Amino acid sequence: MKISNTIKSGVVVAFLSAGMLSASAQEINLNQDNYTVPSWTRLTRLMAEMQSASQPYSINMTLNGDPTTRMAFAWFTNNSVKTGKVQIVMKADATVDDFNNPNITIDAVSADVKDLNYVTSKNGVEGIEANTKRSYTSHKALATDLKPGTTYSFRVGNEQGWSEIGHFTTASESYDKKEGFSFIYITDTQAQNDEMFDVSQKTAHAAQKMVPDAKFVLVNGDLVETSGSNNSEWEYEQWFSTMQDIWMNYPLVVAQGNHDTSSNSNFSWHFNTDNTFNTTSAVPTTMEGTVYSFVQGDALFMVINYEDYKKEGYFDALADWMRKQVEEHKDVKWRIATFHKNMFTGSKSHQSDSDGRLVREHMLPVFNELHIDVALQGHDHIYEVIGPVNNLTKTLVDGAVEEVETVVSGGVRENMTGKQGGVFNVNEGTLYFLNNSAGKKKYEPRDEQAMIDAYADHGVDNYWGLFSGKFGQTGEPTFSDVTVTADTIFVSTYTVNDGGTATLFDSFKIIKENGSTTNVSKAETSPVRIYNDSDNKQIVIKGVEPESVEVYSSNGSLAGRYTGTTIATNAMGSGLYIVKAIKGNKSYYGKVIVE
Ligand SMILES: [Fe+2]
Numbered sequence: 027m028k029i030s031n032t033i034k035s036g037v038v039v040a041f042l043s044a045g046m047l048s049a050s051a052q053e054i055n056l057n058q059d060n061y062t063v064p065s066w067t068r069l070t071r072l073m074a075e076m077q078s079a080s081q082p083y084s085i086n087m088t089l090n091g092d093p094t095t096r097m098a099f100a101w102f103t104n105n106s107v108k109t110g111k112v113q114i115v116m117k118a119d120a121t122v123d124d125f126n127n128p129n130i131t132i133d134a135v136s137a138d139v140k141d142l143n144y145v146t147s148k149n150g151v152e153g154i155e156a157n158t159k160r161s162y163t164s165h166k167a168l169a170t171d172l173k174p175g176t177t178y179s180f181r182v183g184n185e186q187g188w189s190e191i192g193h194f195t196t197a198s199e200s201y202d203k204k205e206g207f208s209f210i211y212i213t214d215t216q217a218q219n220d221e222m223f224d225v226s227q228k229t230a231h232a233a234q235k236m237v238p239d240a241k242f243v244l245v246n247g248d249l250v251e252t253s254g255s256n257n258s259e260w261e262y263e264q265w266f267s268t269m270q271d272i273w274m275n276y277p278l279v280v281a282q283g284n285h286d287t288s289s290n291s292n293f294s295w296h297f298n299t300d301n302t303f304n305t306t307s308a309v310p311t312t313m314e315g316t317v318y319s320f321v322q323g324d325a326l327f328m329v330i331n332y333e334d335y336k337k338e339g340y341f342d343a344l345a346d347w348m349r350k351q352v353e354e355h356k357d358v359k360w361r362i363a364t365f366h367k368n369m370f371t372g373s374k375s376h377q378s379d380s381d382g383r384l385v386r387e388h389m390l391p392v393f394n395e396l397h398i399d400v401a402l403q404g405h406d407h408i409y410e411v412i413g414p415v416n417n418l419t420k421t422l423v424d425g426a427v428e429e430v431e432t433v434v435s436g437g438v439r440e441n442m443t444g445k446q447g448g449v450f451n452v453n454e455g456t457l458y459f460l461n462n463s464a465g466k467k468k469y470e471p472r473d474e475q476a477m478i479d480a481y482a483d484h485g486v487d488n489y490w491g492l493f494s495g496k497f498g499q500t501g502e503p504t505f506s507d508v509t510v511t512a513d514t515i516f517v518s519t520y521t522v523n524d525g526g527t528a529t530l531f532d533s534f535k536i537i538k539e540n541g542s543t544t545n546v547s548k549a550e551t552s553p554v555r556i557y558n559d560s561d562n563k564q565i566v567i568k569g570v571e572p573e574s575v576e577v578y579s580s581n582g583s584l585a586g587r588y589t590g591t592t593i594a595t596n597a598m599g600s601g602l603y604i605v606k607a608i609k610g611n612k613s614y615y616g617k618v619i620v621e
Contacts, residue, residue, distance in 0.1 A: 081183070082188070086273040088299050090320075091300055093196060094172075094175070094198070097196065099112050100165065102163065102263075105163055110134040110167070116173070118193065125181060132168070137164050139164050141159040142159060143158075144160045145158065149261070160259065164295040174199040178193065178194055190274060206511030208239060209242050212233060212246070213246035213460070214246070214404050214405065216248040217251060217264065217265070222467075227268035228524075229504070230243070230464065231269070234276070242279050244364060245280045245281070246283070247282055248284065248285040248286060249261075250262055254289070281316070281330070281404065282311075284405070293313055299316070299329075300315065301314045303316075303347055308339060309340045317347060323510055325361075335381060360538070361399050362401075364402040365403065366404040367385055368405050368460065369403070370412045373469040377406075377484055394416075400457050408497075409496060409498055409499070409500050410471075411532070412497075414454065414457050414494075421488065422455075427449075427494045428449040431445065432444050442471045442493070447533060449536075450494070453539055474613075479583070501521070506518065507520070514536065516533070516535055519533070555568045556568075558595065564593060565603075567607045571609065572589075572614070573609050574589055575605060575606065576608070577603050578606070585598065586598075603619075
């Protein structure tokens with residue numbers, strides 16, 4: 027049965043209520059193309075509500091360990107269903123009949139999940155009373171010993187009711203280093219009502235269309251909006267149901283965000299990720315399965331959860347775990363850390379955050395020690411290409427940025443730096459990247475002055491100078507197509523408009539090569555020193571003849587404007603000052619203490 031695209035959401039109830047959703051006898055085609063937004067969201071909600079008491083929902087696959095041989099599954103049922111299994115057929119196009127004799131059957135570990143909050147007053151869902159609770163069964167199963175490079179069909183459930191048929195392909199052992207592999211990176215879908223879920227599902231569907239061969243979809247946290255003890259399971263249900271067709275065919279790699287933090291652990295009940303960190307670490311995470319790693323092709327991915335930063339010893343536990351992952355895979359070329367809460371970022375909403383600063387101060391030495399190449403971030407809902415950063419000095423690595431184009435004069439919301447594109451050599455530093463958000467919520471980028479003004483909060487000398495590529499607010503939700511080869515990581519980011527059309531916003535490359543190559547970068551390596559010569563009571567600028575010099579106090583206020591290469595300090599009060607020496611379109615920063 028295929029639902030006609032002429033059906034209006036109002037008549038779906040009558041049309042579908044005659045048991046058409048029961049079990050495997052009927053085929054419901056949930057192809058998004060059949061619907062206009064927002065009826066897609068409303069329709070799936072109606073379907074979810076009408077599901078028979080035994081039908082699986084919120085179904086997903088996750089990478090869990092070696093993707094050449096393993097695939098993990100998780101789903102919910104109503105609480106009356108107490109068991110579940112995954113059936114797997116070694117065929118790309120299996121039909122329901124093939125599941126009469128599946129190649130693999132795995133019994134799920136099924137657990138009661140009692141009294142989750144369903145909706146809150148914030149959701150404003152019509153027809154469902156706020157602050158109601160519902161109980162579920164969470165089912166999880168892990169397939170191991172699969173054949174590498176093989177496409178399988180699967181379904182989940184039990185004889186009381188099966189899901190539709192999904193598909194996955196294990197990673198190949200004969201990986202093509204030149205061609206590499208692609209994945210989709212989205213973050214902060216963060217929805218709480220129909221309109222917001224329509225935005226995030228549109229982004230994800232546009233990504234799926236653009237990158238149909240993606241090996242997985244990386245979601246960097248804040249899947250939903252409400253958090254804490256009164257979070258809403260309805261939001262997770264919508265997250266899965268509005269994108270269920272994707273999650274039946276693409277494994278997820280999920281990181282926990284602050285909005286996923288909940289004493290009800292909905293996030294952990296929904297995903298079957300590797301929980302070894304918690305069984306081996308001295309300081310486990312509060313939510314299970316939120317720190318894990320895997321190797322795909324030439325890349326080691328480390329999914330990190332910073333939400334437990336307040337626990338004593340937690341950063342050390344993370345560092346030990348990261349050392350172990352790198353040690354076990356030290357020959358893998360790329361080291362990619364992916365996490366929700368930013369280590370470097372530039373919006374008015376989060377650049378000054380004290381928790382972000384704490385994470386930065388604790389984890390930068392670890393990133394330096396382990397030579398982390400790329401950090402994929404979330405949380406700040408803006409687009410930013412930062413670095414490569416020398417993690418010890420918190421400065422841009424000399425000569426590591428090439429081929430960045432200057433396209434506008436900068437200072438505009440969409441492009442504060444005026445730059446785009448670029449080739450970033452991460453040989454001596456980490457590139458920190460955030461692709462905005464896949465949801466509706468957006469934040470505003472800071473300009474250079476605002477970053478100086480916020481120095482006391484963030485403590486980074488020349489924060490603005492770290493923004494080496496495009497930096498701004500896309501205005502629309504985004505996704506990235508990331509392709510990893512043995513030589514290069516290609517990152518292309520697209521905005522998605524109301525109609526679901528994707529438009530390229532920025533595209534850059536990451537390389538890892540010894541030495542810098544361009545004339546531009548050599549010119550940038552001239553040593554500029556700014557220091558306090560206390561014997562002669564003056565600040566000295568060496569290595570550049572500035573046209574003007576600005577001195578800021580540590581709270582960001584402008585203390586004075588000067589010319590020349592020395593500035594008398596006898597009229598200054600004691601304290602910390604940021605000195606900005608300006609020549610042409612370049613600025614050089616120094617931090618001095620006047621006693
Ligand atoms: Fe967040």
